[in-house]
Amino acid sequence: MGRIWRSVKLGIKSLLLHKLRSSLTILGVVFGVAAVIMMLAVGEGAARDAQEQIAQLGATNIIYRSVKPSQDAQSQKTGGRPSRVLNYGLKYEDYDRILATVPTITKALPIREIRREVRNGPHSLEARVVGTTHDYLEFNRLTIERGRFLLPSDNEHYENYCVLAAETARTLFPFENPLRQSVKIGSDYYTVVGVTKPRGSTAAIGGSLAAQEYDKDVYIPLNTCRVRFGERILSSRAGSQEAEETQLSQITLQVAKIEEVPLTAPVIEGAVKPFHEEKKDVDMVVPYDLLEQAKRQAAIFSLVLGSIAAISLIVGGIGIMNIMLATVTERTREIGIRRALGAKRRDITQQFLIETVVLSGIGGMIGVGIGVFVPPLITQFSEIKAVVTPESVILSFGVSVLVGIVAGLYPANRAAKMDPIEALRHE
């Protein structure tokens, strides 16, 4: 160990003999290593973003959503003219059928969403009214700020209770405690029983699932929703009246373990799809699949970015090799002297290898420093999220040292193969 350390110290001395040359060589490695770390950090940041969003949907969940059929699908069905009442989406019977046929489901959450104006005296907002059950809280990782969430009994008794999301509560009750107050949703009054804490919105994923904002919601019991709002919704659009008939907007299903997801999803599909084959008015979203897909994409993304950066590292390595070849020629006489004084071939190889590894190692360390320091700045000053992982640091530093060894091997061997007598005579 002492010997290696001594060789490293003496190697540094030799490198200091040509300060500019050595620092330029090091610079090549610095850029390579820093580029690899930063590129991987950007890749990792993007991957984490996507995965976080998907994970928020719940990896053990399987989501079925009602989808408004396209104009094409509608015309086909009715023979060229859109029907006046558009009947589509998930039905209560779908919900019951799923629960009856799929045993691995531990929890199921039916959801009906309607956009309605919610009003408290002068304060009002266009809210998403969600008719659902008590499980909604857990499924969507919401937490209660005040009061309580909907209870199973609320649903059973068709109570006119509602729970307000954070922003809804703030808009409707800017100065008061909303609990036990009443708000007007549509044409009925509901008593506020609870307020949820703010929660970030989920982003749209792959077009199959729209972005969800939770903070402008109002939650009411599903049964209440069913009787108060009915299934048919009228809306005026472009001068003509349009009616839609939907029973459920979404069914979220949960299995016990993540491993059961890939097995359960096809079974559920089998229970729902045949009944919606024609209209294509439902869509299944499996966050687990998306997660896997996102991971694969992230891996490819990182690989592409990393490879691009690795090229610069290789260029740095070629720089090292070039310089070491020049150095070996230039120091032929020194090699001869060392051989005369008893250096074996492997001592010479070792000396030059140590010098190249010191070069690439120093470059690697500086590169790691820059690579670790810069991504947080990128995150701070731009929209791009960059996350430096320990693996990327170890990888890039390791590769830089490896590049040093590979680049040093040929020059070092050439130095070692020199005939001592010829080498001594050189100059």
Place this chain on the structure above:
Amino acid sequence: MTVMDDFPLMDDRPGSSGAQPIVRLRDIRKQYIMGKAGGRHEAIVVHALRGVSVDFYPGEYVAIMGASGSGKSTMLNLLGCLDRPTSGKYLLGDQDVANLSDDELSEIRSRYIGFIFQAYNLIQQYTVWENIQLPLTYQGSGTITAEDDARTSELAEMVGLAERLDHRPNQLSGGQQQRVAIARSLVNDPYIILADEATGNLDSATSAEIMAMLERLNQAGKTIIMVTHEDDIAEHARRVIRMRDGQIISDAPSERMKDAPPDVVGLGLGTGLPGAALAPV
């Protein structure tokens, strides 16, 4: 059966009675092939040494002389284990080194040979101290012990450079650099010191200084073999070997030793201990 059996002692030399030669060369031949055979060119075979047999005893101070092309450099390279003879035997101490591998020859150089070159050949980026210790790093484990450090200081003191241990070669005069080289050649306590035109790059005053230092070393018992083409430098030696066309043409005590008793010229002197023999001189 040892390798020694191949080397009957040459007891006809004056003063060699009983002493073991430290170096024995037997019918050493060396030929180089210049250029490549084939096409219109024929390979040229250069016979650098054509059967050289010679012994060197502990404590000797020998000058090898000859014109360029006489084979003296080849001889020095072979003696220094930098090269292997094409044929013949070379016994260093009691080890046959003529057919050793490259690594083994390196090991021999690092332990038993000290080199002093015409161009000093110090490592430019190393300090005086590091230059002196260089041969030690190539010995065995390559670790430098406290004992080695003490010896380094002692040698630096001896060559008068104790004050300049952290100087680089380019901060030293030629004479000083050659003194560093001398200290370096002694650090491994070699069997023989090989000096190749050690004063060739120095002015006469500095040359004298270096030669005086070699003289002192020899008096302290070191075996020195030097190659030179200058008669007055060769005169510092006790024995002069002249070469021509790869052969030894004369091997005799130097002028200043002509009148000395033969046992002083030949050295060895029966004790086998370098240096001990020289005490009365």
